[in-house]
Amino acid sequence: MKFDPADKHYYFSTKQVLEYEERRAIINANTQNALGILRDVVNIHTFDEEAAPKKQVKQIGKVLHWVIAAIIVAAVVVPAYIGHTAYSVMNFGWVFIAAGIYCFFTKRKQIRLAGTQLNPKQFGIFVIMLGLFFVIPMIFIRRIGTVRAVAVIAGGVFCSIGLMTAANACKILHRNGSKYGKTVLAKCIGYVRFVNYSTSGSAPYVKSAEVFEYEYYGETCQAINSVTTDQTPATLVGTHVKIRLSPSDPFDVTYHGSDPPGIFTAIVSFIGPLLLMIGAACMFVVAKNMPATVAFTAKETETASKHQLTDGYIDRLVNDAQADWEIGYYTVLRSFTDEKGNYVMEFTDGTQSILRKESDLLKYPDGAEVIRISDAKTGKVYMNYLYRDWEYKGKHPVRDQRMIAAETAATEEKASETP
Incomplete structure (x- = not known):
């Protein structure tokens, strides 16, 4: 990602280690959100003190987020409590679909998470598919009641997610390959920090990425490392390292340093085929033994x-x-x-x-x-x-x-x- 000193979507600093107060200041500069998996989708990222929402607007935003969260919880819990489990599962799926649609059409900038190559639109499609996994089988149960069709639909969704995960793993392996892109010598000039919201609903935390300066066909370029970390960056300011440039984008740089993504890549590579096998089992094995x-x-x-x-x-x-x-x-x-x-x-x-x-x-x-x-x-x-x-x-x-x-x-x- 091209580095822009005037961009307010992240915080730039030459300090390698941040104090606790500085981390809290970065987190507090963001409009807080309480919607779990929706946090990374609908959160407003800004570090511009002047453009940041006023205190009253922030309070209204927090209240609105909690109201939306309460509505979502009620839409899931109430139907289940009165015995309408299918509607409860459907409502849960619609939450994912709404989040995915927003992420697909949003124009805000987003730094890729460590180890993944999903851009915002791809991530939106992934979340929509998760929602469809909950919604479509319930529609078939409520309207048609065809149990075998439910197994086939669920298996199809599993296979789709497995294919996307496997494609992402292949892309990661390709980027980490020795023949990927062009290798250039770059200098670390600082770090960018941004807030990451866990999809499990835990507290937000600060992630970091190095900013490199390098020469590309006689032009001086500055770009943010696509590999991020929630730990202290290992590369010191002023250090020269070899980075890789994407063949299609000279500002898409990759530098793993002393933290190669081997374990993460292995896990992702395993999840894709696993989901494909589960989907195939649903479509052929489970469906065969279900009422026809x-x-x-x-x-x-x-x-x-x-x-x-x-x-x-x-x-x-x-x-x-x-x-x-x-x-x-x-x-x-x-x-x-x-x-x-x-x-x-x-x-x-x-x-x-x-x-x-x-x-x-x-x-x-x-x-x-x-x-x-x-x-x-x-x-x-x-x-x-x-x-x-x-x-x-x-x-x-x-x-x-x-x-x-x-x-x-x-x-x-x-x-x-x-x-």
């Missing part, structure tokens, strides 16, 4: 498609190797809230099932046909599925409660006619 969607014939008008319940899928959901479960078709007599506040679904055979949330009362209306999976010994209900959306494809005997209910009614009617 099968087409109905034209005569079946209650739904256009059904999901399959298999014995293996039910075994995994029950998650109890010793459990002996049974499956049957039941008819809902009524769904109601009892005196204890429980959401109850009562069947025509007199048995009951406790529902998780209030919205399930509408999901299972009176007269609805349900596939119920329960413990064969205790009668404990494990799960319920609407018959119109699911069909059982397994080897367990199916108990049809609808027939039992009809037989019971006929027996009672016959008994009532007996004098």
Whole structure:
């Protein structure tokens, strides 16, 4: 990055070691932000005392940031608390998408972090993809309910992120290669400091990078080292070192000094293929073992498609190797809230099932046909599925409660006619 002494996006100094008060002054010169991963995206970087916001404006900005943070937390926590987990996950993903869009279109300057070659637009795309990882599967679950499609979509997002990470690792390896760019002799003339905000939400800290002066085809150039550190810079002012210039930009300089990025590069190089393998597993292995969607014939008008319940899928959901479960078709007599506040679904055979949330009362209306999976010994209900959306494809005997209910009614009617 070309060094500009008049630029207020960073703080220039010839002091190698900063005192604690100087570090705090640099941090306080920035408008603080409380949005975790949004910090590095929406924070206003300025070290211009005159152009810096007034105290009142800073206070308003802090309050606004906390209000936005509270809204985001509420949008994630409240739906989860009332049982709408899908909406909670979707809202969490929308936060990432909004941050990525802002980062993609923002024009503010940004110094690359140590070890990464992602520019602001690439970083924005990366954050957007993280958001899509949370949002898209939830949309499919809420609107379509296709479990297999969710695995495929999630796998696709994993593969996309893995490809971007792998591409970034290849770019790092290329920049660190012995044949990359042109090597020139440069002189360290000082250091720039800027505030970095951790994506984990921890306190901000000051990062440093050397400023080098060198000759490039007879012209004197000054540029900031693309490798930054949160420690004291090892290069002394006045020291001459060999730096590398990017073939496409003579102001894009690289100097690792005594801190080569070998470990970081190895980690990044490993993460990319790992995400690709996870994505492939989701798309092919997990999707293969998930309930599939099968087409109905034209005569079946209650739904256009059904999901399959298999014995293996039910075994995994029950998650109890010793459990002996049974499956049957039941008819809902009524769904109601009892005196204890429980959401109850009562069947025509007199048995009951406790529902998780209030919205399930509408999901299972009176007269609805349900596939119920329960413990064969205790009668404990494990799960319920609407018959119109699911069909059982397994080897367990199916108990049809609808027939039992009809037989019971006929027996009672016959008994009532007996004098």
